[in-house]
Amino acid sequence: MVGMTQPIAFDNSYARLGPGFYTRTAPTPVPGPALIAVNEGLARRLGIDPDWLRGPQGLAMVAGNAAPPGAEPIAQAYAGHQFGGLSPQLGDGRAVLLGEVVAPDGARFDLQLKGSGPTPFSRRGDGRSWLGPVLREYAVSEFMAAAGVPTTRALAAALTGETVWREAPLPGAVLTRVASSHIRVGTFEFFAIRGDVDRLRALAEHVIDRHYPEAQSPMQLLERVVAAQAETIAQWMALGFIHGVMNTDNMAVSGETIDYGPCAFMDGFHPDRVFSSIDRAGRYAWSEQPHVAVWNLAQLASCLLPLMGDADAAVPQATRIVHGFPALYDAAWLRRFGAKLGLAQPTEADRALVERLLALMAAQQADFTRVFRGLATGAARDEFRDPAPFDAWAQDWQARSPDLGLAAGASPVRIPRNHRIQQAIDAGFEGDFAPFHRLVAAVTQPFDDRPDWADLADPPAPGQEVRVTYCGT
Ligand code: AMP
Ligand code: MG
Secondary structure: OOOOOOOOOEOOOOHHHOOOOEEEOOOOOOOOOEEEEEOHHHHHHHOOOHHHHHOHHHHHHHHOOOOOOOOOOEEEOOOEEEOOEEEOOOOOOOEEEEEEEEOOOOOEEEEEEEOEOOOOOOOOOOOEEEHHHHHHHHHHHHHHHHOOOOEOEEEEEEEEEEEEEOOOEEEEEEEEEEEOOOOEHHHHHHHHOOOOHHHHHHHHHHHHHHHOOOOOOHHHHHHHHHHHHHHHHHHHHHOOEEOOOOOHHHOEOOOOEOOOOOOEEOOEOOOOOOOEOOOOOOOOOHHHHHHHHHHHHHHHHHHHHHHOOOHHHHHHHHHHHHHOHHHHHHHHHHHHHHHHOOOOOOOHHHHHHHHHHHHHHHHHOOEHHHHHHHHHHOOHHHHOOOOHHHHHHHHHHHOOOOOHHHHHHHOOOOOOOHHHHHHHHHHHHOOOOHHHHHHHHHHOOOOOOOHHHHHHHOOOOOOOOOOOEOOOO
16 A cells, blocks of 8 residues: 555566666765656556655655665666667666556556666766756657557656766756566567576566566567567557667567657658668668567567577477568558548558558658648648649549548647757756647647647748757767
């Protein structure tokens, strides 16, 4: 029972896995904690009193100055393939898992501080985060949740009163992140590459209990993760979302979108769009994301093989499961884009219709969000400099008798546009968080037409467009 002495119902199952999975590491206290935002709805969902969270003890927790009773702060170990190359030792270098909250309905969530100071996994990093990435992750992850995409969430953001040194001195901040877990493909890699089959098995059993209780074996676990990722990535595609760093350490086995770094939503559409400053080859471009997912899931399959019994039988079976991704993804993609066209039961012919529209949009770099929303409202045509090809397309589309209500429910009016995130960060830098709060309010009601938020639905004016995003940790 949660009461005065224990404001959060912690039950730390990952910590019980024992040594080797993590190191015990407390957040490093900060000199000037100050709240930026508290997510009251999410707090209630977790069974945490929003007033407590806003109070001195809550602030002490989210800034990393005092862990509440029941917390067992740890830094989780993981490895990962970064841009295709194996890093055998990554881990929480700027994050600490405070513990797992069991919500009133029994659901279990990780409570993690990101930017909470150095850990044994920090290597040369300072373990800190500056304000920019904290505000970006807060706004984007909360939009994703509101749009129905599996994602980690943001419970709070706080300033630390510390200066963080990047290319320049910047204000430090901490994000309180909530996830169904922070277990990554890279967590499995960590044990697999060390040949630690006992811990690998314990991890697989933990993930099955926690995320896929119906799975009867590591093979079925792989099958579930493949299916979950196919659904999530189809949803990214349908929002014009580019994750930006789809390394295996940034792919959660729960299927939740995790680690919002140089991520972005496209304004003008092009399938090869990349934002991340470090992704020169376009490995993680919008159109590459389903292919990269297969690559990452193949790494997970290799990790699980030692748990799958006779290799002669397991290898072809696991391969079939990974190769099953495209069919699952294609079906999810057609369902999502079909709905955006107002088609409840899209056919393979409708797939070609969607692809034709995307090709028209790419040719004119039409705004992704406004074109799809415009299908529901009749304004899509205005997004094309040359509307003739669109008009021809729209005739074929109308012949399919689209349900415009369905279309409106599948395409948001507002997304967290890059230039608006940038403006919110710039204002926050000056101590003004009003633009950030307004942006979060607007993008967490993404499907409602709201004239007072019309400016947030506008594409960037010339000169406002953000073309590059940075990890900027
Ligand atoms: P990312 O791909 O940005 O999620 O991070 C890759 C790895 O770098 C993870 O192990 C992070 O914990 C670590 N890392 C990133 N930024 C920092 C930092 N400022 N201090 C310490 N470690 C960091
Ligand atoms: Mg990461």
